[in-house]
Each structure stands twice: as structure tokens, then as C-alpha cells.
Amino acid sequence: MTRPDLVRKIRAAVDVDAVTGLTQDLVRIRSENPPGRETEIAGHLRERAPDLGLAATVVETAPGRQNLLLTTGSRPGAPVLLVNGHLDTVPVRPNAWRHDPFGGEVADGRIYGRGAADMKGGVAAALTALQVCRSLGLELPCELVFHLVADEELGGAQGTAALVARDLVRADACLDPEPTGLRLCLAERGLMFATVTTNGVPAHGSEPAKGRSAIISAAAIAQVLHDNEFPQTPHPLLGTTTCNVGTIRGGSGPNVVPEECLLEIDRRVLPGESRAMAVQGIVDRIASLGLVRGTDYDLRVDTFCEPSEIAPGHPFVGYVADAFAAMTGRAPGTTGLPFTTDARFMRNQLGIPAVVFGPGDLAVAHTVDEYVEIDALVTAVGVYACLFAGFAGTAPMADNAGGSSADTDVEGVPSAR
Ligand SMILES: [Zn+2]
Structure with a gap:
């Protein structure tokens, strides 16, 4: 199949109802941090894993703190593409909301609720993208791994940092579907x-x-x-x-x-x-x-x-940019984030090239009446599916851009964002 044919097929196969429904499901499962309670949402996704052909492992770092590791299964010599997404959200003061923060209401082309943008919509889009690839019978050139983690909002000690400490994070590249307004985020403070x-x-x-x-x-x-x-x-x-x-x-x-x-x-x-x-x-x-x-x-x-960044010219940035251009017909914008994400663990400690790219407007993350645009979810599904279908390996990070691992200190982080 030629690349334009593939892109056409992916675009036609994106299921709006599937990504909308999954985002709503995830918003309706509370996972606020603090106090930190990811067990129910991790369990929900674990139940769905077999339908996506994914094998699941749960890593519980503390009571109630579950990380869900999913994989399409290793193929000898295949590069590994990791999707790292967090399942926790910041807390809610419900009185200030016009929409039920845990209702997953759809209005004006948006899904409302805590975590809709940051980042249950992104997680839903990435999983739906795999579903699209499967529905088209595509054989992926890579092993696809999802780390759906706890505790990102408070620094990641019970989430990605714990997985890194246990040597469970091994990949050639990492996509982090945090809300970036569908721009490529290449640096963060x-x-x-x-x-x-x-x-x-x-x-x-x-x-x-x-x-x-x-x-x-x-x-x-x-x-x-x-x-x-x-x-x-x-x-x-x-x-x-x-x-x-x-x-x-x-x-x-x-x-x-x-x-x-x-x-x-x-x-x-x-x-x-x-x-x-x-x-x-x-x-x-x-x-x-x-x-x-x-x-x-x-x-x-x-x-x-510690801060982190990836060089704009890194080949993995090119992969994501190409997937975006194939799906939308235009070049993506690039941006930086004023706060930290789990991408820093990949870039700084593991040398794994990481791009943060996802649906949802950064400005509504953590706010009252948080929402994600359904159109953005649909675009993200298509871009991710193109990326999954085309990822054939890339170079590691050239150097440590942000700081040494000795700089990482996530103990007792009161609020990392
Ligand atoms: Zn986030």
C-alpha cells in the first residue's frame, strides 16, 4: 500500500464515536491526585486491553496506585514505540463548574470534564489509533507499548519515576499525548x-x-x-x-x-x-x-x-511531523511547555527521544469546565495511527539536554505543575 493510500484509509477508518465514547468513559472514572487513586481507571482499561490485542501488566507502587503497562507483543528486532500517558488528574472544586466535572457531557463539539484535556482525551486517542490500525489489518513495523501511569500531576514518584527505577522503561522513542493544542512540544521548563x-x-x-x-x-x-x-x-x-x-x-x-x-x-x-x-x-x-x-x-x-528538550532536527520529531502533515495537509507548529511532564524522564535519564503532542488546549488543563474538542481528538487519532503504522526506529538522544539524573528529585513533590 502506498503512503497516500494508507493515509486515506486511516482517515476513513477513524471512528469518532469510539474516541468520544472512550474519552467520556475515562472522564467518568474519578482519578484525582491528590489523593491519588488510579486503580479503578487502570482496571477499566485493563479490561479493554484484549480487544486491542494488548497484553497487560499492572505495577502497583503503593496501595491504590496502579500503573498499567500494555504491549502489542515484542517482535524480534522490531523497534519499540512507547506511548506514555498519565491516568491521574488534578482535583476538582465542583461548585465552580457549569458542567458536571465527572459527567463527560458533550456540548458544542466538546467533551467536558476533569481530565478531558489533561490527559484522558490523549490517552483515548492513542488507544483508538491502535484500534484503527487493527481494523485496517495493518501489520505495525514496531512493537507498541503503552505506559498508562499514576501520579504525573504530583511529580511521578508513584508513576513514571517508579517504572524507571524498576528498569521497566525501554523504548526507541516516546510519544506523550499531553494537551499541546496539536502542536509538537519539544522543550519544557x-x-x-x-x-x-x-x-x-x-x-x-x-x-x-x-x-x-x-x-x-x-x-x-x-x-x-x-x-x-x-x-x-x-x-x-x-x-x-x-x-x-x-x-x-x-x-x-x-x-x-x-x-x-x-x-x-x-x-x-x-x-x-x-x-x-x-x-x-x-x-x-x-x-x-x-x-x-x-x-x-x-x-x-x-x-x-529538571527541564528537558529534544533537538527540533531529531529524526523522531520528523516522524511525528510527517504523520501530522500526512493527516492534515499542513506542517505542525512547535511549542514549549512552561511546566514539566513525564517526558523529562525519557529525555534526560534514559536518552529516549520524546515528543509531547496531543489534543486539548493547554490553557484549559487544570481549569474549571475543562474540555477537549472532538475535532482535535479525531485529528490526533489519525496522526497517531499514521505514526504507529510508520515507525521503523530512530536514533537515541544525542546528549542529555536538561540535566543529569542526579538532578531528579521527585520525593514529596507537593505540586509539580
Ligand atoms: Zn498532564
Whole structure:
């Protein structure tokens, strides 16, 4: 079959009802994280696996935390294409929603609900794409593996990081169907959550000059970090870093010069910037105020997730771009993500080229009345089917783009996004 014939057949075989129905099914199964409960949704997909010709393995990393590993089965010498998608979602405050967050309602060409965009729609589209390939009787040139994982929203310690630690992630390339508005996402910022604690000298509130206020030091630090004047070169897809001072807590009462004040900060980092470099940047900015670490303040890194990227010219990027062009008749746009995804484990730790590409608008992920466009789901199914039908292997990552594995720290991540 020629490539244009194949593309025509795939386009005709995409089943709108199938991808819509599966997305609705997944939205209706709650899997919010926290608290983290992926067992029911993993079980639902496990039951469907035989219909897709997939063999299933469940990896439970903690009670209620299940990762579902599916494979079409290995063929001697065939390259392995991994689809990594997460089954957890961020929580919901239902009162603010106009649509039932767990109803999977269809309106105006959209499916509404928590996870519709991030990323149950993407998972449904990838599984439906395999169904399309099977319905056409295509023999895939690759082994197709799905890792439908827990805990991405809180950093992946119970999900992809656990699979990596158990040496269960082996692939030649990885597709991550997170919501990118059907653009190819080739880079993502990392993050560092840190706590700055300023030290003061307490005194009676009636004589503040006799003490030194930890709150006044913290206020100055908050301003200088918020100003974000870190030395940096803007990234073509990611722009600049940012620094948000998210919480402040200090003092014991109005009549006491405060002895201690805590600031929690969220510093986003660009590819090439390590944990040590990010810490040094903050220390240097605070030093410009004349404040010394260890004396005037302490700095503790609470979480570090490293940035990652793949070269735009990498052959696997070409595979995904070609599949997109074949299905839509136009070249895909490229983009970067301001936050981290599980793609960083592939790119940084395993050297597996990873492209994040999926249906759903990034801007509605994690929001009230989250939705995914059915048209985008249908396009994604076609692009994924083209990719699955054409993937014949690729080169590993040339180098470690974002940081070393020693930088990865997903223990106790309060919110990776
Ligand atoms: Zn996501």
C-alpha cells in the first residue's frame, strides 16, 4: 500500500464515536491526585486491553496506585514505540463548574470534564489509533507499548519515576499525548520549589529599632526574586525563567519584632540550568541586598524537577511531523511547555527521544469546565495511527539536554505543575 493510500484509509477508518465514547468513559472514572487513586481507571482499561490485542501488566507502587503497562507483543528486532500517558488528574472544586466535572457531557463539539484535556482525551486517542490500525489489518513495523501511569500531576514518584527505577522503561522513542493544542512540544521548563527562611532579632514591638525584623528582610527578598533579574538567555520555545513568591509566613504578634519569616518560592528553570545553578542564582540575587546565606537567611530546596528538550532536527520529531502533515495537509507548529511532564524522564535519564503532542488546549488543563474538542481528538487519532503504522526506529538522544539524573528529585513533590 502506498503512503497516500494508507493515509486515506486511516482517515476513513477513524471512528469518532469510539474516541468520544472512550474519552467520556475515562472522564467518568474519578482519578484525582491528590489523593491519588488510579486503580479503578487502570482496571477499566485493563479490561479493554484484549480487544486491542494488548497484553497487560499492572505495577502497583503503593496501595491504590496502579500503573498499567500494555504491549502489542515484542517482535524480534522490531523497534519499540512507547506511548506514555498519565491516568491521574488534578482535583476538582465542583461548585465552580457549569458542567458536571465527572459527567463527560458533550456540548458544542466538546467533551467536558476533569481530565478531558489533561490527559484522558490523549490517552483515548492513542488507544483508538491502535484500534484503527487493527481494523485496517495493518501489520505495525514496531512493537507498541503503552505506559498508562499514576501520579504525573504530583511529580511521578508513584508513576513514571517508579517504572524507571524498576528498569521497566525501554523504548526507541516516546510519544506523550499531553494537551499541546496539536502542536509538537519539544522543550519544557523545569521547576525548583524552595523555602527561604529569614532570621531576625526579636525585640519589644514598642522599640523596633532594638531588634531586626525577619519580615522586613523577607519583604526585600520577595521583591528581588519577584523581579526575576536572573542572568539568563531566553530559550526559543520557552522564553525566560520565572520566579513566583507563593507564600509568606512570619512573626508571632503585633507587639514583637519578628524573629523568623518563611517564603516559599517557585522558580522555573530552562534547559541547561542545573539545580546548583538555580540555587546559586537565588543566592546571588539575595546577596545584592547585602544578606548572607547561613547568617541572615537559610535556603532549602524542597523539590527539583529538571527541564528537558529534544533537538527540533531529531529524526523522531520528523516522524511525528510527517504523520501530522500526512493527516492534515499542513506542517505542525512547535511549542514549549512552561511546566514539566513525564517526558523529562525519557529525555534526560534514559536518552529516549520524546515528543509531547496531543489534543486539548493547554490553557484549559487544570481549569474549571475543562474540555477537549472532538475535532482535535479525531485529528490526533489519525496522526497517531499514521505514526504507529510508520515507525521503523530512530536514533537515541544525542546528549542529555536538561540535566543529569542526579538532578531528579521527585520525593514529596507537593505540586509539580
Ligand atoms: Zn498532564
